Amino acid sequence: MGLGANQHGEVQGAVHKPRRFVGDVTWDEVKKHDGKTMKEKWLVVDDQVYDITQWSKRHPGGYKVITHYAGQDGTEAFTAFHNDEEFVRKHMKAIHIGQIMEDQVECKDVVKDFAELRKTAEQMGLFNANFLFFFLHMSHIIGLEIASYIVMRTYGFNWWTFLACVAMHGTLQAQVGWFQHDLGHLSCFKSSKWNHFFHYFFMSTMKGASAKWWNHMHYQHHAKPNVMNKDPDVRLEALFVVGEKMPKVVAESGKSSMPYHLQQWYFFIIGPPLLFPLYFQFMIYRHMIKQKEWTDLFFNSLYYARFLFCYVPLMTWWQLLLFYEAFRVMESIWFTWVSQSNHIPMEIDVDSARPWLELQLRATCNLEQSFFNDWFTGHLNFQIEHHLFPTMPRHNYVRVAPLVKSLCKKHGVDYKTKTLLEGFSDIVRSLKSSGEIWYDAYYHLQDQFPEN
Known part of the structure; x- marks a missing residue:
């Protein structure tokens, strides 16, 4: 901002x-x-x-x-x-x-105390990145890219090389997603220029997406998480209703276009599998063209040029298309379940100008810490700490977390932590609950004002 x-x-x-x-x-x-x-x-x-x-x-x-x-x-x-x-x-x-x-x-006490907490984190050096951590993370991404190419080039296209390379590409794309997220939040290097350079490189040439589009969408999300009409992740879309208030707003509008009481079921079909291959692909190119982000479009094109150069000699066109869509679906499923587990089950409301700590804690929750969870979620299992300190390097979330918990306890702010499976199951549970709220509101209105 x-x-x-x-x-x-x-x-x-x-x-x-x-x-x-x-x-x-x-x-x-x-x-x-x-x-x-x-x-x-x-x-x-x-x-x-x-x-x-x-x-x-x-x-x-x-x-x-x-x-x-x-x-x-x-x-x-x-x-x-x-x-x-x-x-x-x-x-x-x-x-x-x-x-x-x-x-x-x-100055409210909660605002004053959070400012003191931030100063403490700065004095502890928690905003200083560990270069080795990010170097190793970047290296394992590049290593997966190289390994996938070597396997396909050495053994050709068959059922096991297809599955192995899809797994490697899907994994590296998910991990690139977490790494570009770090770079986009300026948390890897002291120099903003280096953060932006590598953000462009990894988001565009390693992922085939758009750094400018990500900045436009993601900063809004952080500024007002789960705030209707401000957070783009909880817009009044045509496919899903979330929270307790949005279903009523949609029902009262009379423009309900989906059977939302069934959304917990069709979420599995049109949600995680299609978010990246369909919706994001459309929105990325729409943004770059509409905003005339030609530099972004150029870097984006380098991904596809590199991908085609490497794999066209190794596969037929239908094999190449199948391979590409398969790892995009894997990446999409991975990202969607992780990202939505922290937000969708939480409070979704209109803007009431809450203090930063309350705003972020009402909209976010954590998943349990473990080596696997840290890697699998890109440390977004510490979603609370990430939202409170978006420029803090993620390997330091575990160190600031006890201080955040203590502050939340002092001010009576709920600090929620779930297991990975609880986080995933709560997505479905909350979709079911929101769908039922819509159903009751929509058909109650239909009974009150039947069509002539």
Whole structure:
């Protein structure tokens, strides 16, 4: 949610100055400037008020992620997303228009205590990456890529080489997904430029996806997790309803297009297997073309050029297509079950401008720690710690977790941890529960207002 510089730490040209300096501002006035009540958008960081109306359109992190905090205090989100906070603050003067009135300045205990926790984590060096950890992780990805090619080149296409290479490619694609996630959150290198360079490389040329599309979607998710109309992962889509409130909203709209009371069953067919091969493929290219991200598209094309160069001589076209779709389905199933186990069973609601700790803990839960779970989930079994500290290297989540638990206990915030299987089963359970809520609401309305 950078206000004056891009994620490389480079200033994005001159920022339009606000029309006036307001001076002391009340919170009631800030809340009106949310882009809905009034067209202007104001944002508060450390009790200072900024006019982001024009700047939001040029915001390097995307228009939506910053405007999700319009009319609100974005201090904690601002701190969470920036490694070099002092550098960014230097370029915020041009859009500074005032400050919150002194008699309205307040700091909730939970906000103050979380800020202290972050300082403690910084002093412990928990934001410093272990280069060896990420080097070994990167090496095992590249090793799987090379091993798959060698097996297919040496033994040719048959049933066992097909299964072995699909397993290796599916695994490496899942692990690339976790690694690009680390790079996208700027947690692997001290230099943002190196993080972005390798993010482009692994997301595009090793995965065949789009770094810019991922940034656009994922930062919104972190800014407002499980917040309807703000988190893109819980949008009012046509295929599924989630949580307790969304089913009622969809039912009351009268636009229900699916038998949602059966969604826990059709989830197995159109959810995990098709998320990557179908939905993500469409959305990635739609974003790159619509936003004219030609550099992103170029790097993306390198993946397919490399893949075809390596495997066209080794397979027929139908074998190649079968091979490609098979490991994409495996990757999709892997990613979907892991990513949804932490969020879908949790609270899904409209935005109520909660403090950072409460916002993230209501929307996330953890899975038990083990060597396998760490590897299998890319350390997203520590989803709570990841959401609280998105730029923290993942190998340090286990060290900060006891401090987070202690803070949650102090403030009565529920810190949930499940087994891997419990996390997976809760996805189905929550889909079933949400479907039943929709069914009751939808058919109750139909009984009240039958069609003529």
